[in-house]
Structure formats: structure tokens, C-alpha cells
Amino acid sequence: MIEGVAKRSLFQDAAPVSQQELIRARDVLSRLQVLSPDLAKDFKLREDSMDDIPFRLLSHREDPSTPEVSYIALSYCWADDTATANTTGSPFTYPLPSSPLLFQALLNERSSSREGLWIDAVCINQQNTEEKYTAINAMNLVYQSARETVVLLDDIEITQSEYDFLQAYLPLYKSSIVRPLIDRYAPKSMASDPIVRDFSVKIIQARWFTRAWCNHEMRLSRSLYFLIRCDCISAQPSVLRLTGEFLLFFLTQGLKSGIGSQLSENKWHIFRVLLPSVILAKRANQFVHSHMETFAEVFSLTAGGDRALSEEDRLMDGNLDKFHIAINTTGIGLSYIRAFSVKDEFVRPSKEECCRKFTILALAARDPIALCTSGPLMHWGGRIRSWLNWPMPRDIQNGAEPPEMLSDSDMRAITLDHSPAAEYISLDLMVLDACRDADEPSDVFIERAKDIIDACERQALKIRSLSLEYMNSCIEFSALKSTEPIDRIIAMTRLHTRCLACILECGPDWAAWVARKLPDVSLNTETIILSIEALMHGTFQSFIEDRKNRATVKAVLHMVGYIVRRAVPWETTEHSWMMWLPRLVSSIGGGGKILIFDRLEDHLLTAVPTCLVHEQYWHFFRGWTIVPVSRRQLIGSSTTAESLGDEIGAAYCLVASLAGSSLRMGT
Numbered sequence: 291m292i293e294g295v296a297k298r299s300l301f302q303d304a305a306p307v308s309q310q311e312l313i314r315a316r317d318v319l320s321r322l323q324v325l326s327p328d329l330a331k332d333f334k335l336r337e338d339s340m341d342d343i344p345f346r347l348l349s350h351r352e353d354p355s356t357p358e359v360s361y362i363a364l365s366y367c368w369a370d371d372t373a374t375a376n377t378t379g380s381p382f383t384y385p386l387p388s389s390p391l392l393f394q395a396l397l398n399e400r401s402s403s404r405e406g407l408w409i410d411a412v413c414i415n416q417q418n419t420e421e422k423y424t425a426i427n428a429m430n431l432v433y434q435s436a437r438e439t440v441v442l443l444d445d446i447e448i449t450q451s452e453y454d455f456l457q458a459y460l461p462l463y464k465s466s467i468v469r470p471l472i473d474r475y476a477p478k479s480m481a482s483d484p485i486v487r488d489f490s491v492k493i494i495q496a497r498w499f500t501r502a503w504c505n506h507e508m509r510l511s512r513s514l515y516f517l518i519r520c521d522c523i524s525a526q527p528s529v530l531r532l533t534g535e536f537l538l539f540f541l542t543q544g545l546k547s548g549i550g551s552q553l554s555e556n557k558w559h560i561f562r563v564l565l566p567s568v569i570l571a572k573r574a575n576q577f578v579h580s581h582m583e584t585f586a587e588v589f590s591l592t593a594g595g596d597r598a599l600s601e602e603d604r605l606m607d608g609n610l611d612k613f614h615i616a617i618n619t620t621g622i623g624l625s626y627i628r629a630f631s632v633k634d635e636f637v638r639p640s641k642e643e644c645c646r647k648f649t650i651l652a653l654a655a656r657d658p659i660a661l662c663t664s665g666p667l668m669h670w671g672g673r674i675r676s677w678l679n680w681p682m683p684r685d686i687q688n689g690a691e692p693p694e695m696l697s698d699s700d701m702r703a704i705t706l707d708h709s710p711a712a713e714y715i716s717l718d719l720m721v722l723d724a725c726r727d728a729d730e731p732s733d734v735f736i737e738r739a740k741d742i743i744d745a746c747e748r749q750a751l752k753i754r755s756l757s758l759e760y761m762n763s764c765i766e767f768s769a770l771k772s773t774e775p776i777d778r779i780i781a782m783t784r785l786h787t788r789c790l791a792c793i794l795e796c797g798p799d800w801a802a803w804v805a806r807k808l809p810d811v812s813l814n815t816e817t818i819i820l821s822i823e824a825l826m827h828g829t830f831q832s833f834i835e836d837r838k839n840r841a842t843v844k845a846v847l848h849m850v851g852y853i854v855r856r857a858v859p860w861e862t863t864e865h866s867w868m869m870w871l872p873r874l875v876s877s878i879g880g881g882g883k884i885l886i887f888d889r890l891e892d893h894l895l896t897a898v899p900t901c902l903v904h905e906q907y908w909h910f911f912r913g914w915t916i917v918p919v920s921r922r923q924l925i926g927s928s929t930t931a932e933s934l935g936d937e938i939g940a941a942y943c944l945v946a947s948l949a950g951s952s953l954r955m956g957t
Contacts, residue, residue: 292345296357300345303512304434315623322654325706329650332628336427343428344421346413347406361406362399363436365507366444367498368594392442395517395529399440408432416596426614427625430510439511441504443496447521448489448530455485456530463536480543490544493537502591502608506615508534580693581620581652582659586681588616589641606638613644622655642668646712649678653704656695659685661717661899662910664859677715684856685911693907700901719897719914722875722884731791731874739791742825743783745834746847785858789872789885790850796874796883798822805845807908808852821846856909857887888915 292300315335323330347361366388388396396407414425425432433439448456459480480486498504508514514534522528532540593615595607617626639647645668653660665680686693705716731739793801798819805818821842824833833839858870875884875896888896895916902912 292347292357297343297345300358300361301431301435304431311621311623318622318651318655319624321656321701322651325654325704326650326712327708329647332626332647333624333651334627336623336625342424343431344414344425345432347408348412349406350403356404358406359404360401360437361408361435362396363433363439363507363511364396364407364409364442365439365498365504365511366442367501367504368597388442388444389519391519391527391529392444392517395531396440396442399438399515401437405437408436416598423614423626426611427618429506429618433507433510434512436511436513438513438515439507441498441508441514441516443493443498443516443518445497446492446495447519448492450520450522452485452489453520453522453528453530455483456489456532460536463539486540486543490541493541493544500592502588502593502612502615505588505591506619509619580659580686581616581622581655581657582649582663582681583683583686584619585616585645585648585652586665586683586685588612588619589644590683603638606640609641609644610638613639613648616648617651620655622651624651645680646676646678649681650706650712653706656697656701658693658696658902658907658910658912661902662907662912664911676713678712693910694904696901703901718900719916720900720903721895721897722886722913731788731795731872735791735794736787738794738826738830739787742790742830742834743787745831746843749834749840749843782854785854785871786850789854792872792874792885793846793850794822794826796885798826800883801846801849804853805849808849817842818845853885886913888913 312335319330319333319335322333347358349358400407410425415421493499511534516532516534516537518530518532520528520530589612591612593608593611595604595609595611597604599607614626617624649660649663659681662685663679663681664685665682668676668678668680703718706712707714793804801822802815802818806815821833821839824830824839825846834843853872857872869889870887872885872887875886886896897914897916898912899914902910
């Protein structure tokens, strides 16, 4: 065990907890004590006290009395069969999921005999629960302090031709090292080279990139190196050593070669994490848009849990690991200290329990996305229905600015059920249906939208193509698996037609406002206004057929397709996604039009929390689909509204102007 001065010397490069971070953490804990007093007892301020962290290193010093001066941290993932890595002439023999070849390459990374190795499976006492979770809360210190982090990609091999290509290109890459990453020298033929494509696909399919712990270690490390086995023709096997920066550069070339279509949503985190980790060299929490976004990303990955446990307990242990990772990644300044202990038995949480706790914590941190999650409705124990939806990576618009935090006055208006189930939330709502002018776009605009789509189809401008491609890439969702292709096409046509009709009815000024907010719509306001005006009038056929207007028409179609892809909750169950359709609402006082996607059922209402009516929240799933409850005791002031019932869900409200006081649902 390394202690005292030696440990402080090894951790000296880790970023200390600043006074500002401590103040922010105290504020979060104080708000959590108001929202959920019982949950607040499970957290404490994370002060990164080095004295409390158990720390061991593997080393083989010539003089055992001299301490280690640095160390290398290992990042890996367990293989299906645990192998024992034992290298000839090496003092190390440990049960690790590594081949002797890669383990020897790891040892060769040591700069001297006074440099140790940190390997979690060996350096943390896995049988001591208290030590294990103390160490888990200190992962930021461990990986930020390591001289380098070495990643073993032990489940893939590169071919001789790939090895030769990389070895030939590396000198060219290094010669342009003073240039920014995206401007590094790359031959024009590189993106079209099948070797680039095949190697990039091989990398992103490595098991290491699917693991939550590996993702977290990648975020924290200040210097990343990847070791990959080479299936060489020669008798002597080889190991390829790549920096994290080069790997990211090479994968960007792979994107140009077309591997993007093979990236599922949970694979794009490779780029989201590698970019700040290896290029911008800043702390990972500076790149987190939302605490809920972090939770969704972490829980989309896998965590194996304690391998000594039964399969069911191991899955639950993995949930607890991911819960710790999510908290650590946010930089929220708190540590989770509850051992889930009941009568001295170690009880592990379900995924839903982790989500409930984290959502309340994120709300205490004033994260507006805690009120804007769009995934499936969560249930507790199969019986208790919740006001919570599962968070999804799509809850934050790609490329959007970090959300503005909720104000203190907003937080004072929010009350939670203090029971462990947190069955209800009380908060001010604007019930949009109470000020509704029209449920649907008029028949005139629906017919015009149909004619426009038909005309675009004849000109090979397929309005549905982007959304259908998106749906096909998400076919793993049960809702889409159970839908016949022809039904999907019919439903998508209806969605696009109604969405375009709503845009036409809102008018050109509204469309121009929306277009300015959407990504990849490069046309200026005047052009959008002119195109919508042309599509609204009888000359739209000739306007679409004129080749000079193709870019303009494509921009309008892109806007429609983007709104549909973003607004519909594809992750819902059965065929319910087909029930979500757009409709229009006029804001109070007639100040603007609101485009809403929700389930058109008579007994449902759509409302927006008043704390989210501001324009900066326009691209969030801030609409709440609710069931009115006529007889229910409310907690808090008379200005609150309660959201309960089986049909609660997230709705997408796209607003050009939303103003007015809160409306209430009474008892």
C-alpha cells in the first residue's frame, strides 16, 4: 500500500477540487435535501482526500526502499475467458484478460524500474466492498495522475497489409504535427482506400468501446496509447502502438470513407469522448451538455459487474458501477456513499432505481433536461407508475449549446413526493389545450402538403428518405421491429404531410424563425420566406420543377424531416409511435404558434412546465402529456399542478413565441 508523501507525490498532477466546485456541490446537496431528504443522505461532498484513498501499484524496483516516481494505468475489458498473462523473464503473473504478447508490450511502456503499473483488478481489493467503492469514487485521481493510460484492444487483430499501411503513413502524419488535427496531411485517396475503411470498422467494433468503465477512463486520461495485435506473416508477432490523437484522426478519415452508416447511436460516443480527451486536453465535465445526457450515454454502454456474482447480481452490480460512473463524469462534486445495505446484505439497484435517483440529483443540480426526458415511461416494481421517462441521447439536440440551468425561483416552485418511490411531482404548468385554437392543420393546407410531397417525389426530392433511413438505423427498438415496412411508410408519409401542413399554416415568418434554429439549414431568412410563400400559392408546381430552386426546396424538406425525426419518440413500445402526430396551438394572447407532436387522444392534455417556457429551451422535449386527475390531494401551493397516471409522456413543443401566465389543474 502506498501512503503519505509517496502517494501525494504521485497524485500531484491531478486537478484539485476548487473552492468554486465545492460551493457548487454544497448548493446541489442543499437543494437535494429539500427535494428528497432521504436520497440526500446517500451523498456526501467529494473532496478528493488523498489520505482516504487505498492505492497500490505493481512494481519491480531494483531498490525496494525507493518509491515509485510515476505509474502507468491500464485500461482493458474482460474477455469471455479469463487468461493468465505470464511473460518470460517478467516478475508479473496476474489473471488478466490479456495475451502475453500485449502484456509484454505493456511492460515495455514503463520508462524505468521505478515506474509502477496500476491495474484495477489487482490494485483494488475486490473482496472489500468499502475499499472498492472508495476507489471507484477516486477514479478521476487515478487516471488524471497516471503518466499515460495504455489501452489493450485484445479482441481485434490487424492484418499485415493494414500494419504496413499504417507504418508507412505514420511518418507523414508526424511531420504535420504542428497543424490542427483536421488539417493534418492525408492523401486525397486515403478516404477511398479500403484499408482505411476496413481498419476503421475494426476499431469501432472493438469491445473496449462498448464498456462504460473504458469510456470513463478515456475521458479522464491525459495521455492515451492503444496497443493492437498484428496478424503478421512473419514468424515474430508484432504489436501496433497508436496514440489516441492518431486514432481519432484515422477514424475521421474512416468517416469520409462511409463508415458513418455502420455507427449506431451508442458508437458515436467514441468521437464525442475522444475529441475533448486527446485534442482539447480539458477536463471531461466541461464537455457535458447535461447531467441527464451523461446518464443516457453511460447507461447505453455495458458494465460487466463483479465476475464472482451470479448472472442476475452481476447485472445489478453493473448498474451500480454505471451509476457511480455517471455521477463522477458530471463533475457534480458529490460521491454516492450508500452501500444499498439491508440487514448487512449487499443489495444492488435496478436500472430504474438508478435512473430515479440520478434524475432527482440532476434536478437538484438545476438541469432542465431532468424535466424533458423522452424515453419509455418508467415503472417501479412493475406496479408503481412514475412521472419519469427514461432519458435518451436524443434529448439534447446535436450541436446545441449547453442548456441554461433552472433558476432558484424555478426550483422553489418544484416539489417531489418524499417517499422512496417519488411517485409524483408538483410544479407550475401551462396547459396548452386550454388555449387551443385548432387541433389539426386545416384541410386546405393538408391537401397542399400532399400535392407538394407528390411533386417533390416526381422530381426525386424524397421528403421521407432521411426519416426512413433514421428509422431503419433504429430498427432495434421494439416499436419498429413490430411494424411492417409498408405500415412504416404509410405512417411516415402521414407524419411528413401533417408536419409540412402545419408549417404552411404557421406561415413564412414562423418557418424562417424555425429554420434559423435548426442545424445544417444554411439558407438565409429571406430565401426561406420566399420559398414558403411560393409553396403556399398556386405556382408551387413550377417552383419545384425549376432546377434553380432545388437547394431551396431541399432545405424546406430537410426542415420537415428534421422536425419529424426529432419529435417522434421512436423508442416507445408496440405501435404507439404511430399515434404521435403534429398539431397547432396558439399561445396565450395570440403571440405565436406552437407546433406540438403528441398523442391525439381525447383524455390526454399537453402542458409545458412554466420554468421551461423561455425561448432557450425551444429544442427540448418540454411538453408533458398528462391525464387530468379530478380528485387528488396536491402538495405545495395552490398554483401547482400534479402529473400522475399511466399515460404520462414527453411531447415535443416547437415554439416561435410562448408567453403568458401559468394555468392550473385543480383538485
